[in-house]
Amino acid sequence: MKPQAAVDTKGINEKKRISLRWKWTIGAAIALFLTYTIFSTILFITFQQIMIDNEQQAVRNVMVNLTERFGQHFYDLTEEDVEEILDQQELYLTPEMPIIEETQNQRSTPLRASQGSIVIRVYNPEEELLYETNDSDIAFEPNETLQIESVEEGPNGEALSAITPVYSFLNNERIGYVQVINTLSSYHELFRSVLGAILLTGVIALLFSGVIGYIIAISFLQPIRRLTEAMHIIEKDPESSERIDVGDGNDELTELANAYNAMLDRMQRNIEQQKQFVEDVSHELRTPVAVVEGHMKLLNRWGKDDPVVLDESLSASLQEIERMKSLVQEMLDLSRAEQVEIHYKNERTSVRELINQTYNNFKLVHPDFTFILDDDLHKETYVNIYRNHLEQILIILLDNAVKYSTDQKVVHLSVSDNGSNIQIAIQDFGEGMTEEDTEKIFHRFYRVDKARSRHKGGNGLGLSIAKQLIEGYHGKIWAESVLHHGSIFRIELPKLKKAKTSLKNTEASTSED
Template identity: 45%
Template sequence: MEEKTSNRRFISLKLKWAFGTAVGSLVVFFIVAMAMFSSFTQSLFNQERDLLNQGMTNISRQLGRINQPLTKRNISNAIDPADGHVAEYQRPIVQELSDGHLIVNVYGRDRQPILSTGKSITKPTFTSRRQVKMMKGAAHKVIVGQQPIYAQRDHRRIGYLQVENKLNAYYQNYDRLRLVVILAMCLVVLASGLLGYFLSMMFLRPLGEIHDTVKTISKDPTKNVRVPVPNHNDELAELTTMFNEMLDRMQRYIEQQSQFVSDVSHELRTPIAIIQGHLDMLDRWGKDEPEVRDDSIRACLIETKRMKNLVQEMLDLSRAEQVEINFRDQKTVVNDVVHQVFNNFKMLYPDFHFTLDDDLNESITVNIYRDHLEQVLVILCDNAVKYSKERKEVHISLSRGMNTVEIGIQDFGEGIPATDIDKVFDRFYRVDKARSRKKGGNGLGLSIAKRLIEGYHGSITLESSLGAGSLFRIILPIVEDPEAL
């Protein structure tokens, strides 16, 4: 799969963006331009057709006033009378005959040509009714209009008229407009492509910086590099922020893992060295002395038990970091668990005074696996018992916020210095290592508790004063639909 991915041809997102912008602009412009082009050219064509129809109408009406079969003489007299009197229809005939767009051909009743203003493009068709149609010309199509001419007096047929519009002006404008559209289309594609490319360079700059950061991190995961967050508040700025937060978490996990391995190796080195020392002593000479042999066996068992507890706590910590995956849908009535732990510790430690302040008037459901909540409460209550001195008293409280439930566990023992409060939840951390080791602690309990609570989107905090005791607060979100249990 990696080889297939690496063999794929790399195409920059900037080029894809530019190409997509250019193609999109081309499609939109093509549709709009074609609509405008068709509308404009159709308007030009209609003008040319109207020109031909108007010419045919004027010529046929004025020639119909001759009221006798058409001949060259009477047409000439109609155009240029010998007596110098200008007929009222002279200017329309002259105007139509002199129009360079039109070729006028007049035929007599015997279908012989009488008058022509230019070489005819098409062969005449003598019809009994008026018709206008497109016909093939030498270079392009032309409009041809044909109709009979009737005398106005008695409506006798006195000749035939054929008018042709060469459409030269139409096709010149058509070709000119088409060239303008093509050039404009090329300009739009080029401009939109360049604009898309430069916009992609500006908008996708954070992606390039993320790419460079990933390459740097892949070479050295411990390197402290981050992506600059853009000033504009948009999706890319949000993505950059989330990416930097992910890098922060990743680096924190790497540091924690490195510290975890270092601490585990350090924690295991001591019991292993103790066990090895006792076994070497027994192998050399201690097995012949019952007292030395019993002491060594007892010490080896103690250290073995401590290593077993350490491994178990390490497994618990590993599972605690995966609660969101394995136990996301688990729900528990918090009242029941708190009362159960309270009663258990009262029975286990009769010399301690345990009190429970339950301010909840109803059963409250939280999104947490029951065993995990019980485990956290046992860890905190066990610490409260272990680190209490003269005043053997533990106070447990249960109260409700707006959408949360709060569990408090308070002791009145040794307390924790202010400088160590932020570190007590770290793995293998002990405020007083020598004293903690005597009490059997490995420094993983509070770390497990914190991972479990945060895995269920809750929080755990500590307030403490040296010599005055400690107060742990657990806050968990309340499930809105208890029937989901």
């Protein structure tokens, strides 16, 4: 069966990908346009309702005015009565619109002044039409009370029709009907004008919101674009010093850029440490492997027949193998020390108890040395560190103090409470170091005197392990030294405010020791 071709996911993603810039542009444009549309619709509907209410009020005013005029008659309305009343100049179609006065021997009645908007019909009690200002297709349906209804009328669409019976004020008898029709011609004309203006403004708003959305997207995506460019550069050259210029911003994107820069710095430091670590391990293992190989070749050629050479080669090979085992174990310890925050973040340890225990152990193991303990803790104090790790750190430092002591075989161990921290100091009076060595002593595989350190059995990883452990628990470790006069190694660990250490945990840690 033929193997399937590899799928180019990168090419597919690039083909299907829609730029975030356009997504934000479209999203912002839609959001702005919808906001404008909603507010415009609300204003338009409100304006439309106000206009309809005004038109209805105008019809009602005309109707009331007419019924008051016609109600002054005693008998049923006639065509002559209607014309006489409608010709009176005091009649008002609306409170704001008076009848136009006669000019040049031509009368302007309310009917003529409102020919395009208001239609007035007057009927007698038998519902026969007596008077009509203009033709209209709207039907007449008599009512017992004044009613204003919305009806369909001609090409304009909606119109208002008001019908009411007319009663004589003199005998309270029905003398006819009045129908007032408002064709809403001015309303429809204004409605179309406003609607056209809103649509035109909506198109402009859509274009404007698109431009604003694009500008906003460009502004927001600028840091992300710089981040992407920096990532591409780092992808091509992992050791590049390219970083994102975050500027003076103080927002989430600036925080993202700062986090990215910090991540790159840490990544490159890890790469450098990894390279250095591999180089150092290769260098450290090369010597014991070469020694073992040399002895094995010697034995293979002729040394196995010589008991002295055989014994010497086996002894040397075993010694080098032991050194390699020690180196591998220290490398494992160093790897575990980098994960203390994950696995041991809730551990509690009694400092005073552990200091005294380690002090007594070293007094027993090294009887030729004088160990001095200054305990300034007046009560049991706890720190956030795994008990075995703190013991391992103390053993590393005390072991170095013993190894590098000269004629004055004295080691001074002290512990004190500095308020928020617990400080531990280990002092020897041995070889000491230069200032340059003091700064580098915690580097992996660094040894002040490589020949003497190898002779003493050191691999140069102990102080690196101690530093990694201390910093994993948010503490500090540093060295102070004077050449040929000795060194002091100081440790600071944050003190727990409330010592909540269960007896069970303490006994478990003690049993592991």
